[in-house]
Amino acid sequence: MSFTIAIVGRPNVGKSTLFNRLVGKRLALVDDRPGVTRDRREGQARLGDLDFTIVDTAGLEDAHSESLAGRMMAQTKMAIEQSDAVFFMLDAKTGPVPDDRAFADLVRRSGKPAIVVANKAEGKASTSGVLEAYALGLGEPVAISAEHGEGLADLFEALRGALPEATAPKNKVDDEPAGTEAAAPRAIRVAIVGRPNSGKSTLVNRLLGEDRMLTGPEAGITRDTIASELQWRTQSFRLYDTAGLRRPPRVQEKLEKLSVADAINAIRFAEVVVLLMDSEHAFEEQDLRIADLCEREGRALVIGISKWDLKERKPGSIGKLQEEADERLPQVKGVPVIGVSGLTGEGIDRLMEAVIDIHEVWNKRVTTNELNKWLEGVLSAHPPPAVSGRRIRLNYITQPKSRPPSFVLFCTRADAVPAAYKRYLVNALRETFDMPGTPIRLMLREKDNPFAGKKRKRS
Numbered sequence: 001m002s003f004t005i006a007i008v009g010r011p012n013v014g015k016s017t018l019f020n021r022l023v024g025k026r027l028a029l030v031d032d033r034p035g036v037t038r039d040r041r042e043g044q045a046r047l048g049d050l051d052f053t054i055v056d057t058a059g060l061e062d063a064h065s066e067s068l069a070g071r072m073m074a075q076t077k078m079a080i081e082q083s084d085a086v087f088f089m090l091d092a093k094t095g096p097v098p099d100d101r102a103f104a105d106l107v108r109r110s111g112k113p114a115i116v117v118a119n120k121a122e123g124k125a126s127t128s129g130v131l132e133a134y135a136l137g138l139g140e141p142v143a144i145s146a147e148h149g150e151g152l153a154d155l156f157e158a159l160r161g162a163l164p165e166a167t168a169p170k171n172k173v174d175d176e177p178a179g180t181e182a183a184a185p186r187a188i189r190v191a192i193v194g195r196p197n198s199g200k201s202t203l204v205n206r207l208l209g210e211d212r213m214l215t216g217p218e219a220g221i222t223r224d225t226i227a228s229e230l231q232w233r234t235q236s237f238r239l240y241d242t243a244g245l246r247r248p249p250r251v252q253e254k255l256e257k258l259s260v261a262d263a264i265n266a267i268r269f270a271e272v273v274v275l276l277m278d279s280e281h282a283f284e285e286q287d288l289r290i291a292d293l294c295e296r297e298g299r300a301l302v303i304g305i306s307k308w309d310l311k312e313r314k315p316g317s318i319g320k321l322q323e324e325a326d327e328r329l330p331q332v333k334g335v336p337v338i339g340v341s342g343l344t345g346e347g348i349d350r351l352m353e354a355v356i357d358i359h360e361v362w363n364k365r366v367t368t369n370e371l372n373k374w375l376e377g378v379l380s381a382h383p384p385p386a387v388s389g390r391r392i393r394l395n396y397i398t399q400p401k402s403r404p405p406s407f408v409l410f411c412t413r414a415d416a417v418p419a420a421y422k423r424y425l426v427n428a429l430r431e432t433f434d435m436p437g438t439p440i441r442l443m444l445r446e447k448d449n450p451f452a453g454k455k456r457k458r459s
Contacts, residue, residue: 012059047159193245198309268297300359412446414446
């Protein structure tokens with residue numbers, strides 16, 4: 001039986017460190033400064049023989065509901081409501097402070113089973129702090145060190161006691177035989193990227209139909225890359241909301257560097273990238289840099305013009321933006337450009353249809369027979385130029401892989417083929433086989449002569 005645990009507590013008590021320890025990966029950003037985590041992040045955790053969903057939350061702070069800290073608090077309360085039990089974390093070195101006691105009342109009122117987790121308990125100096133945690137009235141505290149992995153066996157036993165039914169050993173006799181159900185189709189991995197304050201989290205919330213991500217007028221709210229599951233019509237998606245990507249010279253602080261690295265990893269892991277551009281400032285230099293990064297990483301690309309509801313639209317507005325995209329991003333010519341509004345939901349269906357279409361193009365394969373017929377045509381129309389007075393022969397072409405579509409062209413003097421002629425071939429492939437908006441890889445290879453180095457036999 002699956003269950004969900006929310007990790008809550010004051011800022012900087014080690015919630016994200018415990019989250020990373022339980023999921024077995026460094027998914028959540030960790031830093032010495034308090035308040036690093038803002039959105040709630042889910043992961044698949046394992047503790048002993050227990051598999052469950054763990055939720056990392058923002059630090060509990062008493063603040064006005066309209067402020068950023070207040071909206072973070074609302075996200076944490078939502079995580080508590082949706083969980084089956086709560087790990088209430090505190091710093092064992094300092095012991096409970098007044099804020100801990102106030103927030104312990106919040107957990108108690110939720111009615112959810114709670115386990116007091118006294119973190120940073122790796123030294124004798126923390127003993128008194130662990131004992132003082134009894135005063136919170138949430139039961140016996142469990143002393144652990146999330147950083148060093150100490151005390152997890154005690155945490156396992158406490159979890160078994162808090163959720164006896166959910167953590168009971170599974171009855172394998174009643175399990176259905178393997179293969180009785182068809183395997184579910186794989187979810188398309190989609191990363192939502194863009195400059196800060198371009199509307200990424202608002203768009204994800206609209207797609208999910210809930211306030212899953214923290215949003216607001218402040219730029220740079222999102223720090224972690226947050227994954228969410230989405231079912232749209234008959235297709236499953238795994239969405240990754242990422243931190244805003246600023247120009248490299250402006251990224252100075254360590255925390256922002258970690259956020260940017262997390263966002264770039266999301267691009268590398270994704271299959272389709274939705275690049276959001278502000279409708280009032282589309283195709284700025286940083287937007288083009290991000291698009292170029294997606295192309296270099298071989299990801300399928302869709303451009304979303306966000307805040308479309310605020311744009312003063314004229315006939316042909318999207319057509320003009322499409323022309324600008326083709327001119328400024330020739331390496332992904334034909335990339336779909338969709339006007340969207342996360343606030344009103346305008347253009348959402350068109351955006352998701354474009355994601356599915358571009359994913360199919362990204363997976364496209366062309367037979368060798370079709371490719372070599374195509375090669376004959378392009379050579380007749382525009383043969384390769386002679387270099388240094390010597391001809392270049394293009395022999396045949398094949399597609400060894402997709403994701404993105406990749407082609408190998410066997411020829412003579414591969415190093416001498418001009419870059420302009422390679423671009424001509426790539427554009428011809430894109431146009432002939434209908435592959436807009438996706439990177440195309442074309443590799444030139446010289447075919448080995450099987451008779452090289454062998455003496456010819458005389459009759």
